Amino acid sequence: MAEVEMQDDLPAHLQTYHAFNKLVLFGILSVIITLSCMALGLVGHAPVIAVLLGVGGNIALLIAFAVLG
Numbered sequence: 001m002a003e004v005e006m007q008d009d010l011p012a013h014l015q016t017y018h019a020f021n022k023l024v025l026f027g028i029l030s031v032i033i034t035l036s037c038m039a040l041g042l043v044g045h046a047p048v049i050a051v052l053l054g055v056g057g058n059i060a061l062l063i064a065f066a067v068l069g
Contacts, residue, residue: 019069026065033057 033054041050 022065022069026061029061030058033061 037050037054037057040053041047044050
């Protein structure tokens with residue numbers, strides 16, 4: 001009887017697992033974009049380009065995850 005209940009819950013658990021994986025991937029990519037733009041602005045002495053790439057990259061990331069998610 002427990003196996004039947006587990007098999008009924010499997011699709012919901014898989015959906016939650018994949019949603020969590022996407023959330024973690026989004027967080028990692030967002031941190032990478034932010035850190036690379038900070039390095040470009042501070043070390044590379046290109047603050048305007050760093051701001052444009054940071055804002056544009058995060059917006060592109062949001063749109064990509066909204067469309068694919």
